[in-house]
Amino acid sequence: MSIYIESVDSFNINEVKNLKIAKKQFHFIETITDCLNEAMKSSQWHPIAIYKGNIVVGFAIYGCFGENKETWIDRILIDEQHQRKGYGREAMKLLINLVLNKYDINTIYLSIVRNNDIARALYEELGFRYTSIDDLNGELIFKYNKH
Template sequence: MITLRPISKDNLWECLDLSVHPNQQQYVASNAISISQSKVQPECIPLAIYHDEMMVGFLMYCLDSEDDEYWIYRLMIDHHFQNQGFGTEALHQVIELIKGDKTRHQIFLGVNPESAPAIHLYEEAGFEFNGQIFGQEHVMVLTY
């Protein structure tokens, strides 16, 4: 069973030890950078992804202060736990968490167009490219 839990002093180092495959590192910021970002952007909510009591990944979402929309800023599954459905389940859980705010009806994220597995994951969840590009990332949106 997958659960999303806050990052705390009790699980910080475990979270910092997570890593993607070396060939995926250019597609996602490190968990250390993401957690640091959440300290200076308090709208960012970093969460650990657990399978039972084992931390298997990390995600961070926010209600962006610039455009007042929900964004999934990060989603990573440690290379030891990839291809087991954990990313899919974590994505579905964060989507449902965001949908709890009935004042919004869209979720955005950015993805590198060369990251085919990430694009497949997001498209399976209903995200579509909207034509926007920010740096190396192409924006996808889920409208609900």
């Protein structure tokens, strides 16, 4: 599967902003505009476009913070027209490898809304484990440890 990721820039930002998620997923993730605004305020956040061929099919944002290099894959979404094709799984695998290597770390965090069972199953399949800790918004914090 030819999924790849690129930084969000002036060439792809409009395509990224036009991505849509299914209505039933609206309460699972912040808007892309909110994510991009957050990245403009903090240089630790890195927004990326997820491509299939030459088409932007998704979006994600990751960041590394502090002396301990606490690293988060904070948001990922696949456009509703491209869901259920395995693109999210492939993009997550790429993101995991990217952040492990870029920051020379062994641990990655992410959080999910409590009832987002599809995302939870995917993340657990990829090796993330629930930490039994919830964030300030009540989301479940998951941790990935490099083997």
